[in-house]
Amino acid sequence: GSAPEQLWLRVTHGLAPSPMPPFADKLTENERWDVVNYVLSLARVAPWAPGGKLDSPRDVADPVKRGEYIAHTEICGLCHTPINRSGIYRGDDYYLAGGMRVGAYPHATFVSRNLTADPETGLGDKSVDEIAGIIRNGRASDRTLNFWGMPWMFLHSLTEDDARAVAAYLKTLPPVKNDEPAPVEYGFVETLVMKLARGLPVAAPEVLTYADGNYARPASPGLLPLDWPQRGLVATQWIVLVGGLGLWIVAGPRERRLPATRRSWVLTALAVVGVALAALVASVLANLPKPFPPDIIAEQVLGSLPEPDPAAFQTPEALALAQRGEYIYASASCAFCHGTDGAGGAKINWSAMGTIWTRNISSDVETGLGAWSDAEIARAIRSGVSRDGRQLHWQGMTWDHFANFDEEDVRAVIAYLRILPPVEHEIPIYSPPSLDDCSIYTFWTVPDNFTPGCK
Incomplete structure (x- = not known):
């Protein structure tokens, strides 16, 4: 308790089994009361009491200290620190270094990012403002984060100052080499069909999975990116598509390869425009919900x-x-x-x-x-x-x-x-x-x- 008598008893008799010793044989009774009065003079009015004000570590002026407190009380470590088979975090060597595999069908399979200050595989080359934008809005300089892989829509409720404070703290983390691959996406047709079936614009996965182990490469980036098989498959699909279109054009007789009349040219142009618009619409639908503005997404989730x-x-x-x-x-x-x-x-x-x-x-x-x-x-x-x-x-x-x-x-x-x-x-x-x-x-x-x- 905080009553003066309770404080005096603890000073007098100690607090076994804690390290605090008794002071009855070292201080007189009046001296012990002096200690109690000094301790009471240090107390502030509780924020829930009349005249009190909020003054927790999330209110300190130092952004790094405030960011450290916020990061340790949020769920950052839940996904950005790998776990072993029993669910114990690898906080000693991979704290906030990413590497957890997150499955969110039909969106993608993600690997949580390295949040340490490593300039090659982490956040070392990003500014505080850019990191804060990723935290609150899911927007990086090179990509938009799918909120099924990183639930930034909840962190959108952070104030800009608190987001920058977390970013400032992350910039102070010891650098850890842990190179994560880009999200591995499903085939375009499969993604589009399954998202339509699950209901747009959210297309909620039935389950989210979080795998134990480190699915990153604990080293600097190699000559080939970790997702090179996916990039190769995508490039091959485009080659086949463009090549097939070209073969379709040249396969017929020479006199029929191009439209012969103005009407044929108009119909061909309309068909090309129609196919292009359909492809654009399909691409937007397949990428939902990423195209939506952050404010709208956060409002739908927390409104x-x-x-x-x-x-x-x-x-x-x-x-x-x-x-x-x-x-x-x-x-x-x-x-x-x-x-x-x-x-x-x-x-x-x-x-x-x-x-x-x-x-x-x-x-x-x-x-x-x-x-x-x-x-x-x-x-x-x-x-x-x-x-x-x-x-x-x-x-x-x-x-x-x-x-x-x-x-x-x-x-x-x-x-x-x-x-x-x-x-x-x-x-x-x-x-x-x-x-x-x-x-x-x-x-x-x-x-x-x-x-x-x-x-």
């Missing part, structure tokens, strides 16, 4: 996120805390797994952990967090321990990242969860590993598949 109602809060400090919680809920990608309404139900399966379903974290008393205390929610966020004492798997509920949250940010998230409208949505309990589990970590994008295993 339904409930906002704190100022009239529902008794003090400005309580309102500011809940608004900070909304900011974290969006940018830390809580909505990615739990939905904008907090109803949960997304299925995750992997042979290393079994089947879990993202929990209902709305304010519903029976099926959500309505009956949980603030302390119980805080313990689940930072320590991965549920209300009933069950341990939450870190690859299902990423408490290993959220353990880095500052106290006021944890309280901010809790304050926001309290205002989520109650959603009655019963979620199944965890199902332990079984023989029919997926060999690769698999996340179902459509909720309410309550069948355990890889099906």
